[in-house]
Amino acid sequence: MTIYLDHNATTPVDKRVADEIMHHFLEEYGNAGSRTHEHGQNAARVVNQARATIAATLDARDDEVIFTSGATEADNIALLGLGPEGQRTGRRHIVSTAIEHKAVLEPLQRLADSGFEVELIRLGVSGRVAAEDVLAAVRADTLLVSVMAANNETGVIQPLEQISEGLGGHDAYLHVDAAQTYGKKNEPLRDHRVDLISLSAHKVFGPKGVGALIARRRGYRRPPLTPLTVGGGQERGLRPGTLPVPLIAGFALAAELADKEHPERLAACQAYRDEVLAGLAPLSPLVHGDQDYCLPHVLNISLPGLDSEAVMVAWRGLIEVSNGSACTSASYEPSHVLAAMDVPEEQILGALRLSWSHLTPPADWADAVARVRALV
The missing domain is CATH 3.40.640.10 (Type I PLP-dependent aspartate aminotransferase-like (Major domain))
Incomplete structure (x- = not known):
């Protein structure tokens, strides 16, 4: 799935x-x-x-x-x-x-x-x-x-x-x-x-x-x-x-x-965030943005030396992520958000956005890591 x-x-x-x-x-x-x-x-x-x-x-x-x-x-x-x-x-x-x-x-x-x-x-x-x-x-x-x-x-x-x-x-x-x-x-x-x-x-x-x-x-x-x-x-x-x-x-x-369900949803999203960070830790991702002020269901990362398009292709059939706003994804323009944050261009080109919810089932992060390592 x-x-x-x-x-x-x-x-x-x-x-x-x-x-x-x-x-x-x-x-x-x-x-x-x-x-x-x-x-x-x-x-x-x-x-x-x-x-x-x-x-x-x-x-x-x-x-x-x-x-x-x-x-x-x-x-x-x-x-x-x-x-x-x-x-x-x-x-x-x-x-x-x-x-x-x-x-x-x-x-x-x-x-x-x-x-x-x-x-x-x-x-x-x-x-x-x-x-x-x-x-x-x-x-x-x-x-x-x-x-x-x-x-x-x-x-x-x-x-x-x-x-x-x-x-x-x-x-x-x-x-x-x-x-x-x-x-x-x-x-x-x-x-x-x-x-x-x-x-x-x-x-x-x-x-x-x-x-x-x-x-x-x-x-x-x-x-x-x-x-x-x-x-x-x-x-x-x-x-x-x-x-x-x-x-x-x-x-x-x-x-x-x-x-009505906000407390339960918030706790579930925070727990899932911990799973994502732990699962991707072997890849040493660079996390963009101040994590002390971040929504618990969003993570923007770059994987050193890798292009975001290549990673998304490698993850096809496993996990679905994006490399920017859905409203501008058809244009393939570098993220104006990350550019405004003075993120280096190579990191912008490798940036991935992962966002989940209280409904999201667990992902196979070991497989995700293995697929990325196969790109190197």
């Missing part, structure tokens, strides 16, 4: 979540926008309950949850949606980091092309941006600060608490791409100074094709987001289109289960 170790790309759907989704596909299939009959009204109730469930996991209000197709769309709505506000007020400075996901970096580049000044903070081999560097870059005309909760390639957790605290007296909006930490490390996301949070269901054992943007109010004022698409007015006008009720119901159940 091949062991899947690419959970940062996507997690399997929990069987309980899959059952919930199929129930709504086959039995309660109404359109949540159809208020004139029972099927539509039931669908609307399902969506409202899902909104309340997800909001509760982040200490948000129900009406602050905007359903999207995933974190990428949520990132785009949050970042590009603030553009008109920056143009209107003259606040055209944005602070972010060089290790953000492309779903953040590319919208930021589009804003830069339209006249915004985007400042990307670099960082060292720790893979963890210094909160003081982020805060030092903030100016009077800063519209937005965008920092991911944890990096998708290294698993390194970013200092959100210090950044949000440092922004306490500033008007800049704080956006967090939390695709990799939602359902796994929610506490920093419950801070009400975090204005905008991007979520994706398929990273937390839910279905692909659904996510959410949390758009927190400041007092009574919502973040001044301009919709990117129009037509229908759903999701408070920010994301029009028929709501995918089965996927939303599945997302809510996945979020609820992650919250």
